[in-house]
Amino acid sequence: MSSVLFDAPGPKARSRYRVLGVVTALVILLIVGFIVLRFAQSGQFDAKKWQLFTFPLVQQTIAQSVGATLAAFGTAAVLSLVLGVFLAFGRLSDRRWISVPCYGFTELFRAVPLLILMMIFYYGLPTVGVQGITPFTAVVAGLVLYNGSVLAEVFRAGIESLPRGQSEAGYAIGLPKSKVMSSILLPQAVRSMLPVIISQLVVILKDTALGFIVTYNEILFQAKFFGSQIQYGSPIIPAAIVAGVLYVGMCLILAAFAKWLERRLSRKPGVAVVPAASVPAEV
Amino acid sequence: MNTLLNNSDLFITGFRNTLILFFFSAIFALILGTIVATLRVSPVPAMRAAATLYVNVVRNTPLTLVLFFFALGYPKLGLVPIDFTTAAIIGLSLYTATYVAEAVRSGINTVPVGQAEAARAIGLPFAQTLTLVILPQAFRAVIPPMFSVFIALLKNTTVAAGFSVFEAGAIRANLSERGEPALTGLLWIALVFVILVFILSALQRKLEQKWKVAR
Numbered sequence: 001m002s003s004v005l006f007d008a009p010g011p012k013a014r015s016r017y018r019v020l021g022v023v024t025a026l027v028i029l030l031i032v033g034f035i036v037l038r039f040a041q042s043g044q045f046d047a048k049k050w051q052l053f054t055f056p057l058v059q060q061t062i063a064q065s066v067g068a069t070l071a072a073f074g075t076a077a078v079l080s081l082v083l084g085v086f087l088a089f090g091r092l093s094d095r096r097w098i099s100v101p102c103y104g105f106t107e108l109f110r111a112v113p114l115l116i117l118m119m120i121f122y123y124g125l126p127t128v129g130v131q132g133i134t135p136f137t138a139v140v141a142g143l144v145l146y147n148g149s150v151l152a153e154v155f156r157a158g159i160e161s162l163p164r165g166q167s168e169a170g171y172a173i174g175l176p177k178s179k180v181m182s183s184i185l186l187p188q189a190v191r192s193m194l195p196v197i198i199s200q201l202v203v204i205l206k207d208t209a210l211g212f213i214v215t216y217n218e219i220l221f222q223a224k225f226f227g228s229q230i231q232y233g234s235p236i237i238p239a240a241i242v243a244g245v246l247y248v249g250m251c252l253i254l255a256a257f258a259k260w261l262e263r264r265l266s267r268k269p270g271v272a273v274v275p276a277a278s279v280p281a282e283v
Numbered sequence: 284m285n286t287l288l289n290n291s292d293l294f295i296t297g298f299r300n301t302l303i304l305f306f307f308s309a310i311f312a313l314i315l316g317t318i319v320a321t322l323r324v325s326p327v328p329a330m331r332a333a334a335t336l337y338v339n340v341v342r343n344t345p346l347t348l349v350l351f352f353f354a355l356g357y358p359k360l361g362l363v364p365i366d367f368t369t370a371a372i373i374g375l376s377l378y379t380a381t382y383v384a385e386a387v388r389s390g391i392n393t394v395p396v397g398q399a400e401a402a403r404a405i406g407l408p409f410a411q412t413l414t415l416v417i418l419p420q421a422f423r424a425v426i427p428p429m430f431s432v433f434i435a436l437l438k439n440t441t442v443a444a445g446f447s448v449f450e451a452g453a454i455r456a457n458l459s460e461r462g463e464p465a466l467t468g469l470l471w472i473a474l475v476f477v478i479l480v481f482i483l484s485a486l487q488r489k490l491e492q493k494w495k496v497a498r
Contacts, residue, residue: 004396005326005417006326017328022329024327025329042360042361044360110480111438111476111477113441113473113476115441115442115452116441120466120469120470120473123466124465127464206343210347212347213444220347224351236359237356237360240348243348243351247345248344255343
């Protein structure tokens with residue numbers, strides 16, 4: 001890889017880099033080795049602690065919890081995309097009585113912590129007589145309000161970054177504003193913002209883990225349950241490892257999909273795709 | 284209003300602990316994130332690979348799982364015992380550092396190529412090119428993304444409430460023990476967060492203006 005930050009290495013620099021590379025590798029091996037050694041010494045790799053995860057029923061439960069995570073993710077993803085589009089249109093509206101409330105809505109829900117939102121739904125609303133709030137609805141409602149607001153900003157930025165000629169051409173052929181928005185501006189905005197949108201979807205997937213705190217029966221919740229089974233030596237670390245592998249795996253699949261889409265879209269002419277890395281996702 | 288005034292002790296301790304978590308995690312994340320970003324642009328391939336691996340793995344792990352590991356898993360390893368607040372600070376720092384690293388790296392990319400070329404032309408080695416020429420300019424450029432990372436960190440501190448740290452997210456549980464209405468308490472907490480985020484955004488605008496890169 002060539003970079004503007006350093007010259008192509010000469011013979012001296014190359015040997016220095018080699019030494020530094022070996023040192024880095026050693027340091028990392030030392031850290032990883034220490035962690036693995038510590039795990040082994042405190043008996044985290046004992047068969048007894050992992051035995052629990054070999055039972056078919058346990059595996060089935062874990063598969064169900066993956067399903068629960070994916071269900072919350074899927075529902076929240078679709079609904080926040082819809083909410084995001086509506087809020088973005090609202091903010092770009094010419095009527096102030098529409099655009100100002102939409103602006104307030106997005107700013108408000110981006111400022112409130114997601115966990116507090118979920119708690120308001122799960123613990124707060126039932127006390128004022130709202131019935132039928134399950135952990136699932138609380139998790140999804142929180143995710144939708146927060147990520148819908150974030151996505152609204154993404155869509156708006158996408159629409160505003162389009163050349164003005166696009167909307168002018170739309171008006172010139174006599175389309176009303178709603179048509180210009182929905183059939184000319186939005187499709188292009190979505191295409192150019194797709195990598196950012198997908199990295200926001202990764203955020204939704206990760207944030208379903210907050211459901212753990214409002215007792216939603218997802219991966220981490222199950223992991224804690226299995227991790228505190230005393231007759232199997234309370235395998236909390238093996239459970240955390242299982243949950244970690246599942247989450248990282250799912251997120252990497254989504255991230256790889258984003259990369260693929262970015263490459264595919266950037267081949268098409270006429271659309272400037274914003275690379276996902278250049279716009280940091282809201283965490 | 285009564286819920287807030289009658290339980291001001293809970294609210295004050297809660298938000299004080301939130302700010303402590305935020306402050307220490309922000310500092311550690313800033314330091315660690317800058318180091319990781321430096322590693323990611325370094326000329327040594329092994330360093331680049333190590334930093335990329337760290338960022339990719341931690342960024343794709345939910346914060347809840349990171350805190351889960353440090354609060355519940357770490358004590359089982361028989362290492363130096365740490366309290367829950369320290370565990371939360373370590374978890375939050377390690378998690379936020381990846382976002383800081385990405386922000387700094389994108390800032391390094393915004394510095395015009397000529398700057399690095401000029402630095403190399405007068406014979407500065409990589410370390411000096413980076414610390415004397417590139418990073419000072421990069422930091423000015425990344426104030427907006429950096430602040431959105433910090434605002435996210437402030438909101439993420441609430442997750443620590445699930446792991447026995449008494450901070451803003453845990454106020455609700457204590458309020459309900461005192462028989463106070465849950466919704467009112469939660470809305471007050473939300474309001475305080477809105478105010479805190481507002482203050483951070485104001486600070487961001489101020490710093491942005493003060494450190495604007497003159498080009």
